[in-house]
Amino acid sequence: MLCMKDHNTLLHITYEDMIKYHGRSFIGGVAMAYKLLELVSAVLTDGTLVRGRFQIVLGVNGPGIVDGIEMATRAKTLGLLSIDQQIARDKDAPSAADGQDGKYYFIVTYAGRTMIVWLRHGLVPQEFLDLADKTHDGTITATETERLQHLKEEIAVFFIAREALSLFHYTLLSDD
Numbered sequence: 001m002l003c004m005k006d007h008n009t010l011l012h013i014t015y016e017d018m019i020k021y022h023g024r025s026f027i028g029g030v031a032m033a034y035k036l037l038e039l040v041s042a043v044l045t046d047g048t049l050v051r052g053r054f055q056i057v058l059g060v061n062g063p064g065i066v067d068g069i070e071m072a073t074r075a076k077t078l079g080l081l082s083i084d085q086q087i088a089r090d091k092d093a094p095s096a097a098d099g100q101d102g103k104y105y106f107i108v109t110y111a112g113r114t115m116i117v118w119l120r121h122g123l124v125p126q127e128f129l130d131l132a133d134k135t136h137d138g139t140i141t142a143t144e145t146e147r148l149q150h151l152k153e154e155i156a157v158f159f160i161a162r163e164a165l166s167l168f169h170y171t172l173l174s175d176d
Helices: 015-022 027-044 063-073 126-137 142-160
Strands: 002-006 009-013 048-050 054-058 081-083 105-110 113-119 168-175
Touching: 002 027, 002 063, 015 027, 015 063, 027 048, 027 063, 027 105, 027 113, 027 142, 027 168, 054 063, 063 081, 126 142
Parallel strands: 002 048, 054 081
Antiparallel strands: 002 009, 054 105, 105 113, 113 168
């Protein structure tokens, strides 16, 4: 459970809460967002995050990731979330399924401290990436669409069942 302070209210945000906000269309991304915030909380805080103290740049345009982060942090609404695939072009991070050459690479600044975070290689199945590409070029079949959703669900279960540190690499850049 994520502890998020919003003004004077402490919110306890679960993965299920994020699913209620986003739905299941990009559930793997929702799970990744949850684990990313879990990692940020563990590394940069005493366990409580505060809305409005984030600056987040995503190297992937993933609807599930964006919605998951937004639901918990309100960073998109507050103008503190941006998407820039260029930040990851030359980085050794796994390719993302966004159809825009993105990578699972994130820059998260929280209360003046910056983390570079990237997903470990080998966690996202190639079949998922191949089918996602077909959604972007319009060649996916109904059977493949069904298989893709099944893979998204499997990826989400896999991510949620693991510790955040086992999913991501990170580097702490600054301590302002």
